[in-house]
Amino acid sequence: MRFLGIGEFNDLAALYHGLAKRGHEVRVFIGDEACQDVFGGMLQTTPDWRAELEWIHQAGDQGIILFESASMGKEQDELRRQGFQVIGGSAYGDRLEADRTFGQEVCRSIGLRTAxxxxxxxxxxxxxxxxxxxxxxxxxxxxxxxxxxxxxxxxxxxxxxxxxxxxxxxxxxxxxxxxxxxxxxxYLQGVEVGVGAYFNGDDFLDAVCIDFEHKRFFAGELGELTGEMGTIVSYRGARKLFAATLAPLAPLLRASAYCGYININLIVNEAGVWPLEFTSRFGYPGFAICEALHAEPWESIFSKMVGKTSLHLKTQEGFACGVVLTVPPFPYRLGYAELSKGEPICFRPGMTPADHARLHFAEVAEQHGQLVTSGATGYIGVATGTGKNVEDASREAYRVARMVVIPNLRYRTDIGERVRTRDWQQLETWGWIDSRDAQP
CATH class of the missing domain: 3.30.1490 (Dna Ligase; domain 1)
Structure with a gap:
C-alpha cells in the first residue's frame, strides 16, 4: 500500500515507521521547518505534498492520505471530492476542536448539558x-x-x-x-475522562476506547498543562459514555464526510456528563497507546475505514499505559538546540525486541547509526505497557521507560495511580462503567 502523511510536526512518525517496516511505501510532508529532521534517516519525506498526489492516485484503492492536524479540514474535504481516500477529519471536525463555543453548542444540540x-x-x-x-x-x-x-x-x-x-x-x-x-x-469538580472511536464517513467502528489523560508536567498534578504526559487506555468499559456522547454525533459527522479518529473529553460527576472539548484528529500520544491494545495493524484498520468493508476493530482485553518521555526544555521550544538537541539515545542491556516495540518515538533521528534527539521541543516519545489491570499496565510501561537512557530524561512517575485508586471506581459508582466490562 501507499501512504502519504501530511502534518506540521510529523506527529505520526512512529506509525509511519511501522508501516514502512512492514513493507508499505510511505512519504511524509512536515510543514514546520524546525521539525523536518524528525525521523531523519528513518522516513522518506517530501517538500510538497501536492506533488505526491499523482503517486497516491496511481495506487488506486491501495493509496491512502493521512492528515495529522485539525487545521486542514478544507483540504481533506476537497481531496475526498476528487476521489482520494483520506483519513484525518474534515472542515466540520476542525471547527469542533478549534472553536470551543461551537463545540459546546453542538454538544447541547445532541442533548448534553454544558458548563x-x-x-x-x-x-x-x-x-x-x-x-x-x-x-x-x-x-x-x-x-x-x-x-x-x-x-x-x-x-x-x-x-x-x-x-x-x-x-x-x-x-x-x-x-x-x-x-x-x-x-x-x-470549573467543574469530578472525574476527567475521554471517549474516542474511529468514524469511517458513515459509521463508527465498533471498538470504543476510554482514556484517562494526565496533562500536567509533574507527578501529583503539578506544573504546566502540557497536553499529555501519560494516559491510561482501555477498549472495554466505555459503552455507556459513548452512547451518551459520541454516538449521537454520527449524523453530523456523516453529513460532513468526517473520516478519522474523534475523541470527546468530559467531566463526569454525580450530576452527569459534562463535555469539555473535542479532539478531531489522531491523538498524540494517544494513537501509540491505543496501538498497544490493537490486535491488527494500522493498515488493516485504515483499509476497513476507507473501504467501509467492516466495522469491527480487533482489540485486546485489559489496559494500556503510556508514559511520555521528554528532555529539556519541553514543553517549550526556547533553548532546545543548546540544551538537548542531538543528544544520543541509548538502551540498557537486556532490552528485547518486544521492549523496543513498546517504544513509540517522536522527536528522534538516526545519525551515523546512532539514534539522537531531534525536532523542536524535546518530546522524545512514549513508552507503553499493557496488562489485565491498570497496575500491571503501568508497571510494564515504567519498566520499558527505565530501559531508555538519555541525558536529562524526564517523565512522570505516577501515571495510572489516580485511575486505579479513584477514577475508575467513581465512574462505576455513578453507573457509567459496567463492572463486567473491565477491572482496574
Whole structure:
C-alpha cells in the first residue's frame, strides 16, 4: 500500500515507521521547518505534498492520505471530492476542536448539558467579567494550534489568580498581533475522562476506547498543562459514555464526510456528563497507546475505514499505559538546540525486541547509526505497557521507560495511580462503567 502523511510536526512518525517496516511505501510532508529532521534517516519525506498526489492516485484503492492536524479540514474535504481516500477529519471536525463555543453548542444540540462558558476577544473584557462575577474558571484559547501551556485552571474562588494571569497576558501581548480568542469555562469538580472511536464517513467502528489523560508536567498534578504526559487506555468499559456522547454525533459527522479518529473529553460527576472539548484528529500520544491494545495493524484498520468493508476493530482485553518521555526544555521550544538537541539515545542491556516495540518515538533521528534527539521541543516519545489491570499496565510501561537512557530524561512517575485508586471506581459508582466490562 501507499501512504502519504501530511502534518506540521510529523506527529505520526512512529506509525509511519511501522508501516514502512512492514513493507508499505510511505512519504511524509512536515510543514514546520524546525521539525523536518524528525525521523531523519528513518522516513522518506517530501517538500510538497501536492506533488505526491499523482503517486497516491496511481495506487488506486491501495493509496491512502493521512492528515495529522485539525487545521486542514478544507483540504481533506476537497481531496475526498476528487476521489482520494483520506483519513484525518474534515472542515466540520476542525471547527469542533478549534472553536470551543461551537463545540459546546453542538454538544447541547445532541442533548448534553454544558458548563457555563464565556467567549472573549479582549483581556480587559474578561477581567471586568471576573471582577463582577468571581469564582473558579478554566482559561482555554481557541484554535487547534494554540499553545496548551497558556491555558490555565483557576485555583482561587475569588478569581485573583486568573485576574493576575490575564493582566500579565494583556501587558505582554504585542500590539501588532491579532486579538486574543479564548473562553472562560466554569470549573467543574469530578472525574476527567475521554471517549474516542474511529468514524469511517458513515459509521463508527465498533471498538470504543476510554482514556484517562494526565496533562500536567509533574507527578501529583503539578506544573504546566502540557497536553499529555501519560494516559491510561482501555477498549472495554466505555459503552455507556459513548452512547451518551459520541454516538449521537454520527449524523453530523456523516453529513460532513468526517473520516478519522474523534475523541470527546468530559467531566463526569454525580450530576452527569459534562463535555469539555473535542479532539478531531489522531491523538498524540494517544494513537501509540491505543496501538498497544490493537490486535491488527494500522493498515488493516485504515483499509476497513476507507473501504467501509467492516466495522469491527480487533482489540485486546485489559489496559494500556503510556508514559511520555521528554528532555529539556519541553514543553517549550526556547533553548532546545543548546540544551538537548542531538543528544544520543541509548538502551540498557537486556532490552528485547518486544521492549523496543513498546517504544513509540517522536522527536528522534538516526545519525551515523546512532539514534539522537531531534525536532523542536524535546518530546522524545512514549513508552507503553499493557496488562489485565491498570497496575500491571503501568508497571510494564515504567519498566520499558527505565530501559531508555538519555541525558536529562524526564517523565512522570505516577501515571495510572489516580485511575486505579479513584477514577475508575467513581465512574462505576455513578453507573457509567459496567463492572463486567473491565477491572482496574
Amino acid at each position: 457555563a462558558s464565556h467567549s472573549f476577544t479582549r483581556y480587559a473584557d474578561a477581567m471586568d467579567f471576573l471582577k463582577k462575577r468571581g469564582g473558579r474558571y478554566v482559561l482555554k484559547f481557541n484554535g487547534a494550534n494554540s499553545p496548551r501551556t497558556r491555558n490555565y485552571i483557576g485555583e482561587m474562588e475569588d478569581s485573583a489568580d486568573m485576574l493576575a494571569l490575564l493582566t500579565m497576558y494583556s501587558h505582554a501581548a504585542p500590539a501588532d498581533v491579532d486579538e486574543p480568542d479564548f473562553v472562560l469555562m466554569e
